[in-house]
Amino acid sequence: MKKQLLLTILIGAVLTLAGCGSSNGASAKAAGSANAGETVKIAYLPITHSLAVLEEAEELANNEKVNVELVKYGSWPELLDALNSGNVDGASVLIELAMKSKAEGVGIKAVALGHKDGNVLIVSNDVKDGADLKGKTIAIPHRQSSHNILVNDALAKNGLTIDDINVVELAPTEMPSALVTGTIDGYCVAEPFGAVGVSTGKGKVLYTSEELWEDSVCCALVLTDDFIDKHADTAKAFVEGYKTAGNNLDAETAQTVAEKYLKQKDDVLETSLKWISYDDLDITEEQYNKLTEKVKEYGLSDNPPAYADFVKTDF
Ligand code: ZN
Numbered sequence: 001m002k003k004q005l006l007l008t009i010l011i012g013a014v015l016t017l018a019g020c021g022s023s024n025g026a027s028a029k030a031a032g033s034a035n036a037g038e039t040v041k042i043a044y045l046p047i048t049h050s051l052a053v054l055e056e057a058e059e060l061a062n063n064e065k066v067n068v069e070l071v072k073y074g075s076w077p078e079l080l081d082a083l084n085s086g087n088v089d090g091a092s093v094l095i096e097l098a099m100k101s102k103a104e105g106v107g108i109k110a111v112a113l114g115h116k117d118g119n120v121l122i123v124s125n126d127v128k129d130g131a132d133l134k135g136k137t138i139a140i141p142h143r144q145s146s147h148n149i150l151v152n153d154a155l156a157k158n159g160l161t162i163d164d165i166n167v168v169e170l171a172p173t174e175m176p177s178a179l180v181t182g183t184i185d186g187y188c189v190a191e192p193f194g195a196v197g198v199s200t201g202k203g204k205v206l207y208t209s210e211e212l213w214e215d216s217v218c219c220a221l222v223l224t225d226d227f228i229d230k231h232a233d234t235a236k237a238f239v240e241g242y243k244t245a246g247n248n249l250d251a252e253t254a255q256t257v258a259e260k261y262l263k264q265k266d267d268v269l270e271t272s273l274k275w276i277s278y279d280d281l282d283i284t285e286e287q288y289n290k291l292t293e294k295v296k297e298y299g300l301s302d303n304p305p306a307y308a309d310f311v312k313t314d315f
Contacts, residue, residue, distance in 0.1 A: 021167070023081055026069035037067040038234045040227070041100055043079045044070055044090035046262050047172070048191040048254075049093040049114050050279045051221045055257045056238075056245035057270065066237040071235050075171065076142055083222070090223040094190075097297065098222045102305045108224035109312040111239045111247075113283055114219025118276030119147060119209040121154050121196040123186035130158035130206065136185035138171040139178065144207075144300055146218040146291075147188040153212040154188075154299040162298070177266035179203050190219070190266050195272035199265070208275060217291045218282065228312070236315040246278035254278070 025043060032135040037060070044050040057068035071088055073079040076097060083091045083098075084106045091098075092114050102108055127136065133155060140147045148167075155161055170178060175187040175197040186206065187197070197203035209216045221242055228235045249257070251273060258269045285307045 008125050012073055014129065018154070025073050025088070031052060031127060037065050038231065039065045039067050039069045040090065040223075040231075040234065040238045041069045041088045043073055043082050043088040043093070045079060045092075045190070047193075048258060048262065048272050048276055049118060051114075051249060051254055051257055051261075052115065052242060052246040053092045053221060054261050055253065055278075056242045058257060059188040059245050059248070060241050063241070065242060066234050068241075073218065083224075086205060086224060086226060088224075089227040090221065092219055092221055094142065094145050095217055095291070096146065096148075096300055097142065098220055099295070100144050100175055100301065102310050103301065107227060108222045109205075109225060109262070110220040110222050110283055110310055110313050111235075111315070112242055113281040114221060115246075116277045116279070116281070117202075117209050117216065118191055118193040119150055119188060119216070120191075120205045120275055121150060121186060121188045121207045121212075122175075122179065122194045122203045123206045124182070124202060125168070125204055127185055127206065130154060133158065133186070133206075134160055134164045134195045135166075137166040137183075139168050139175050139184045139187035139189070141172050141189045142169060144312060146213075146216060147190070147289075148208075148300060149294045149298055150188050150209055150212050152214070152294075154207050156209075157212065176200055176203070184211050191276060192262065192268050192272035193257075194275075195266070195268045198271060213294070215287050215288075217283070217287055223282075223312075239315050241303040243281050249278040282313065285311075290297065 042053055044053055057070050060067050074126055079091055080097055082088045084101050138151055152162055172189045172193045175189055175193050178184045180200050180202045223235055232261050256275050288307045295301050297305045
């Protein structure tokens with residue numbers, strides 16, 4: 001009887017170790033060495049837009065005050081579930097998705113930008129110019145995204161509206177191949193998938209984000225109110241470390257950290273990193289208000305959260 005019980009416990013232990021029944025997120029400390037700092041658990045997607053927090057995890061691996069535990073997700077809905085249910089302390093996430101969660105009552109704050117610029121509208125080589133977008137099928141990752149806004153901006157620049165094209169939502173990883181097969185005529189999505197489209201030889205950049213929306217906002221670093229309230233000093237050290245990491249991401253450092261976490265070809269990353277920067281990641285009120293105007297104008301949301309309620313700058 002005793003032996004059977006022990007066996008049951010052992011089987012249970014093996015299943016737990018094998019990760020059965022655990023969440024979708026794959027969690028890992030950056031360098032895995034011993035340290036004494038308090039841990040902040042951050043959800044991310046392996047994209048160039050999340051490089052600042054990946055770089056921070058590297059820089060703080062042995063910090064005595066704060067460390068970053070990275071939890072990788074495969075899609076925005078999975079990452080949102082983890083953030084909204086409090087399974088993580090924060091995330092690098094599309095700001096519109098975070099705004100929607102906030103509007104629905106989830107206690108989170110945007111504490112910094114994910115990056116600056118860094119988006120492109122990729123189209124098939126057959127598309128001649130902006131006016132030629134009429135009647136085309138364009139993919140975006142999610143209705144709640146700056147990619148949706150940028151597509152609307154590109155259309156407005158050419159006297160068109162969203163009703164003049166066919167918009168489809170598609171998983172970012174599927175977009176380059178959908179362009180190659182002709183299922184779609186173009187797409188706008190988090191990097192490096194635009195650069196992947198260019199590398200196939202079938203796609204070209206129609207617009208960069210700065211040509212459509214100066215000082216655009218796309219991803220944000222968010223923290224839960226619960227974490228900020230209970231771990232104020234750690235939250236402060238984490239946000240400071242994040243901004244420092246962003247400032248440290250020069251071309252060479254960005255390439256190194258992207259190669260480690262993104263598993264994409266070096267030339268794809270090199271192309272992608274030319275479109276983005278990570279210095280000075282504060283979210284200004286002017287910048288945020290421009291975003292909320294666009295969110296309302298293009299029908300993403302009627303009632304986005306106000307800067308004072310959603311953006312936290314005082315740490
Ligand atoms: Zn982004």
